[in-house]
Amino acid sequence: MSDKTWTIGRVLNWAADDFRGRGFDSSRLDAELLLAKVLHCDRIRLILDNLRPLSPDELASYRELIQRRRRNEPIAYILGKREFFGLEFKVDSRVLVPRPDTETLVTTALERSAHRDQFGTLLDLCTGSGCVAVCFALKRPTWQVWASDTSAEALQVARDNALRLGAPQIAFRQGNLFDAIDGGIRFAMITANPPYIPQGDIPGLAADIREFEPHLALDGGEDGLQLVRGLVDGATRHLVPGGVLAMEIGHDQAERTRALMNQAGFVDVETTRDYGGHERVVSGKLRPACDD
Ligand SMILES: C[S@@+](CC[C@H](N)C(=O)[O-])C[C@H]1O[C@@H](n2cnc3c(N)ncnc32)[C@H](O)[C@@H]1O
Numbered sequence: 001m002s003d004k005t006w007t008i009g010r011v012l013n014w015a016a017d018d019f020r021g022r023g024f025d026s027s028r029l030d031a032e033l034l035l036a037k038v039l040h041c042d043r044i045r046l047i048l049d050n051l052r053p054l055s056p057d058e059l060a061s062y063r064e065l066i067q068r069r070r071r072n073e074p075i076a077y078i079l080g081k082r083e084f085f086g087l088e089f090k091v092d093s094r095v096l097v098p099r100p101d102t103e104t105l106v107t108t109a110l111e112r113s114a115h116r117d118q119f120g121t122l123l124d125l126c127t128g129s130g131c132v133a134v135c136f137a138l139k140r141p142t143w144q145v146w147a148s149d150t151s152a153e154a155l156q157v158a159r160d161n162a163l164r165l166g167a168p169q170i171a172f173r174q175g176n177l178f179d180a181i182d183g184g185i186r187f188a189m190i191t192a193n194p195p196y197i198p199q200g201d202i203p204g205l206a207a208d209i210r211e212f213e214p215h216l217a218l219d220g221g222e223d224g225l226q227l228v229r230g231l232v233d234g235a236t237r238h239l240v241p242g243g244v245l246a247m248e249i250g251h252d253q254a255e256r257t258r259a260l261m262n263q264a265g266f267v268d269v270e271t272t273r274d275y276g277g278h279e280r281v282v283s284g285k286l287r288p289a290c291d292d
Pocket residue numbers: 095096097098099102125126127128129130131132148149150151154175176177193194195196216217218
């Protein structure tokens with residue numbers, strides 16, 4: 001074998017260097033994930049078979065995926081999947097790629113429902129890929145879980161994820177925030193990761209976000225809080241007294257969100273930080289009836 005042969009090891013070094021030169025954050029990891037997809041194997045196999053030469057077809061397929069990444073397509077869309085809360089969610093351009101920070105929303109919802117872990121009703125608004133609703137439903141299998149989104153395309157992805165990951169009981173609805181839910185139903189908990197990027201900040205986002213992820217999933221109106229205001233207001237009519245609203249928000253939006261919730265009659269308003277230490281989730285309890 002000549003030292004010019006495109007072995008797994010050589011092609012990986014080349015692709016990682018190429019990605020690094022383009023300023024991609026996780027160049028080596030991206031190079032490995034793409035090659036593992038082409039070869040239908042895991043990343044350990046790439047190390048074990050470091051010296052294996054690639055066939056012309058394998059090289060051609062790898063080149064195609066490299067071109068997609070070079071055009072800034074998110075790695076999760078190219079792979080068609082993203083791990084979230086230990087589960088593998090299918091994702092594509094119809095939905096936002098689930099972020100590790102959003103796991104904080106799931107843990108907050110689980111913690112704030114721990115005292116009533118037998119029965120309850122959860123509504124996950126702005127569900128996207130369904131990642132929050134599915135993780136919650138699997139951890140609280142006796143709860144009734146509803147999930148909604150204004151995007152019919154996103155709901156197709158969420159439904160598929162729920163069925164594949166073993167949460168077929170989730171009821172999906174389409175509509176603008178609470179319009180998706182039949183009047184009269186009140187929930188013990190409402191979760192949401194709404195779009196919260198201020199409109200004016202969208203042109204400055206990284207190209208893989210700005211050019212590929214749905215703008216409907218990003219655009220939070222002029223100050224980023226348009227949907228948050230709608231959620232806080234609507235939650236007062238869709239939670240049982242004592243029910244909990246938990247929302248993911250932008251890293252500098254916690255104070256304004258706490259103020260909105262306090263004004264609307266929420267108590268025990270708390271903030272949870274994400275893995276990076278940012279205030280990421282604000283949650284509070286609708287004032288119980290006996291406090292009125
Ligand atoms: C930031 S993404 C969150 C997706 C998913 N929950 C997650 O955490 O990865 C926001 C989602 O809200 C949806 N959305 C935007 N405006 C909405 C509205 N007015 N009513 C309901 N859903 C909306 C978008 O379609 C998108 O799926």
